[in-house]
Amino acid sequence: MRINKYLADCGVASRRAAEQFVKDGRVKVNGKVELSLSTDISERDSVTLDNKTIKPKNKLYYIMLHKPKGFVTTVKDDLGRKTVMDLIDIKARLFPVGRLDYDTEGLLILTNDGNLTNLLTHPSHKITKTYVARVSGMVKEPEIKMLTNGVKVDGKIAKAISATVLEGDVHTTKVEIIISEGRNHQVKNMFEAIGKPVEFLKRTAIGEIRLGGLTRGTYRDLNEKELAYLKTLD
Ligand code: URA
Numbered sequence: 001m002r003i004n005k006y007l008a009d010c011g012v013a014s015r016r017a018a019e020q021f022v023k024d025g026r027v028k029v030n031g032k033v034e035l036s037l038s039t040d041i042s043e044r045d046s047v048t049l050d051n052k053t054i055k056p057k058n059k060l061y062y063i064m065l066h067k068p069k070g071f072v073t074t075v076k077d078d079l080g081r082k083t084v085m086d087l088i089d090i091k092a093r094l095f096p097v098g099r100l101d102y103d104t105e106g107l108l109i110l111t112n113d114g115n116l117t118n119l120l121t122h123p124s125h126k127i128t129k130t131y132v133a134r135v136s137g138m139v140k141e142p143e144i145k146m147l148t149n150g151v152k153v154d155g156k157i158a159k160a161i162s163a164t165v166l167e168g169d170v171h172t173t174k175v176e177i178i179i180s181e182g183r184n185h186q187v188k189n190m191f192e193a194i195g196k197p198v199e200f201l202k203r204t205a206i207g208e209i210r211l212g213g214l215t216r217g218t219y220r221d222l223n224e225k226e227l228a229y230l231k232t233l234d
Contacts, residue, residue: 003027003034006041009056012049026050061092062227063110065219066211073099073108084108087217097121098182098206106131106203107211109222119233120206126180127233128161130205131187135196139165139173143194147177151193158183158190172199207233 001009007018007027025033028048029041041047047054067073071082073096084096094110097120111117120127150159158181166174173196177187188198204211208229214220222230 001041002037003029003039003041003047004037006047006056007049007054010047010049010054011057012054021049058112059092060113061090061094061111062113062116062222062230063088063090063094063219064209064211064214064222064226065108065110066214066216067100067105067108068216069103069105072102084110088219099184100203101185101188101201104201104203105216106201107206107209108203109206109209110219115234116230119230121182123181125233127207128178128180128205129182129203129207130176130178132166132174132176132202132204133187133191133198134172134174134200135191135198136172137196138168138170139175139194139196143196144175146194147190151190153183153186153189153193156183158186158193160190176204 003022004015004018007013007021008015012018013021019037021027022034022037025035026049027034029039029045065084065087067084071084071087073084075083075085075095077083081102088094088110092112094112095117097109097111097117100106100108109120119125144163144165147160147163150157161178161180163175163177166176168174179186187201191198209222209226
């Protein structure tokens, strides 16, 4: 790659400003001052600016995937099942932020930014997660109250921030539930605790980031607004 692009990728300056650094003799390649702008830099070259070694930054990816059911949320699966990585055609080493069960679908964020992963998964940050659950049987007001007052799951109280019946009849009910904890199978266990097993589960939002109409099995970059929102969590 051209020397000015290399310098820009290191985050030291724009390409234009980097050209000036070269002309001013501030850049050394493998220990020698390099004044030519047409020089190409390879991975094996050592480059310094003002005698300080500089390295290209990894491009950071922030992706939202609409995970379908039938995929595990890991990079590799010991049982040979399909993983969410099979749906992503990006060479960088991305990893999923948090987990969705094999049979759960919906919003999953993937990134190679370790800071973001910590931010979104650390229990102290309490980012809300919104799910739509279709459960068996009719869910009535007292059961909704139980979810928001707290139910016992594995000896601990699990509380929904809100739970709202979207539609339903005597056979099944669709409930939107918002939680801020993220224990394994949390939503399924909470509905199990009120005697309404989950038949289908979909995550529709993480904090203010919404899945919207993204087609199942596809992904897109987070947009400027979504990235700005993630920065506010820091
Ligand atoms: N809660 C669950 O039970 N399963 C999920 O995949 C996510 C939250």
